[in-house]
Amino acid sequence: MAMAAVVCYCKPSPSPFLGQFPSQLRNLSSKQSIGNSVHATTINAIFWGSKKVVEPQEMDPSLGDYTLTGSGPEEVTTKKVSLSVVSSISDISSNDWDACALDATGPEKFNPFLTHGFLSSLEESGSAVKKTGWIPRHIVAQDECESILGVVPLYLKSHSYGEYVFDHSWADAYYSYGSRYYPKLQCCVPFTPVTGQRVLVRNSSYKDQVFDILVSALKDLATKSQVSSLHITFPSESEWHKMKEKGFLQRIGMQYHWKNRNYENFDEFLMDMKQSKRKNIRQERKKISTQNLTIKRLRGHEIKLYMINLDMTISIGCIAS
The missing domain is CATH 3.40.630 (Aminopeptidase)
Structure with missing residues (x-):
């Protein structure tokens, strides 16, 4: 038998009836900003x-x-x-x-x-x-x-x-x-x-x-x-x-x-935004450069090999400590 739609009040705070959230994911959070270049x-x-x-x-x-x-x-x-x-x-x-x-x-x-x-x-x-x-x-x-x-x-x-x-x-x-x-x-x-x-x-x-x-x-x-x-x-x-x-x-x-309007570079993309948003994004990008982060792009089997090496490095570090 088909289930009918239910209309009810949805609490603004997290509901205790939403199921068990995986413990390893509880500390994760995400932020998303949407500029002018969006398409519904x-x-x-x-x-x-x-x-x-x-x-x-x-x-x-x-x-x-x-x-x-x-x-x-x-x-x-x-x-x-x-x-x-x-x-x-x-x-x-x-x-x-x-x-x-x-x-x-x-x-x-x-x-x-x-x-x-x-x-x-x-x-x-x-x-x-x-x-x-x-x-x-x-x-x-x-x-x-x-x-x-x-x-x-x-x-x-x-x-x-x-x-x-x-x-x-x-x-x-x-x-x-x-x-x-x-x-x-x-x-x-x-x-x-x-x-x-x-x-x-x-x-x-x-x-x-x-x-x-x-x-x-x-x-x-x-x-x-x-x-x-x-x-x-x-x-x-x-x-x-x-x-x-x-x-x-x-x-x-x-x-x-988000749609790429044939932007030639990142600065041209920023020019589509309000001045306040451009300023915030540039400040955020400057903070990243000061944290000595390294980004690697991996494909297929490279991912597994990288994760194995990473696990070994972490294990050795734990033993040494």
């Missing part, structure tokens, strides 16, 4: 779920089998597809995942944040794992030959941080109603407020049917897991419209995007 664009989020909220339990990773039908040259053809949940993206080969992502977006709209490499780095680095409140629950559709036809990046969440869609008032409303909002299912790219495909399906004559059964599997998993709700955030516009037809509630938000 809409972002979308989709919600679906049942009213009942209880603790999720261990369950069979299988989400059922389906039979797809297609038209061949002389007769109707069928294909059996099985859906399942995996607890890590490493359980899926990078070639299979990336093939789904590339077919879903098209080569002209390649999205690096949907790649196996990016998503696996979030898990391997410990950023999107159980300890930080992100439990991978990726959904996979494969045929009888074990060829992967579609995948969905999905996480079981114990808080609302790292999503860039603020549903804190929903959590408060659930508490006021006598229910718990967490855990919830979140279909997204963690820590990345970038619009893109969320249901990644290979190109085939069965593509639309695979999309439909993956969406059904998302809803079935939400019901079986007995979570409060299922959220699909920053989907593509086409998905946003399709999900409405499948019983999801739609939500629209707003982002501010």
Whole structure:
């Protein structure tokens, strides 16, 4: 049954009902300044779920089998597809995942944040794992030959941080109603407020049917897991419209995007701002130069090697002290 929207008062102070915030992130803070060179664009989020909220339990990773039908040259053809949940993206080969992502977006709209490499780095680095409140629950559709036809990046969440869609008032409303909002299912790219495909399906004559059964599997998993709700955030516009037809509630938000107006240098960019803002930015940049900071740009395997060397340096320093 679709969950109705709730209107409630959102406290200005942090709410105690927003889930467990990872302890290692509590001391982090961020500041964002927006100059004149911004561009407003809409972002979308989709919600679906049942009213009942209880603790999720261990369950069979299988989400059922389906039979797809297609038209061949002389007769109707069928294909059996099985859906399942995996607890890590490493359980899926990078070639299979990336093939789904590339077919879903098209080569002209390649999205690096949907790649196996990016998503696996979030898990391997410990950023999107159980300890930080992100439990991978990726959904996979494969045929009888074990060829992967579609995948969905999905996480079981114990808080609302790292999503860039603020549903804190929903959590408060659930508490006021006598229910718990967490855990919830979140279909997204963690820590990345970038619009893109969320249901990644290979190109085939069965593509639309695979999309439909993956969406059904998302809803079935939400019901079986007995979570409060299922959220699909920053989907593509086409998905946003399709999900409405499948019983999801739609939500629209707003982002501010910085645009480079062909600035030749940083000073030219500053000239687009008010004098007070130019002054503040220049003073902040001067402070950085006095702190003896070093910035390094690393790629791929260089990151792992650098982190290993950094860990060894810290360990040796601790022993020496």
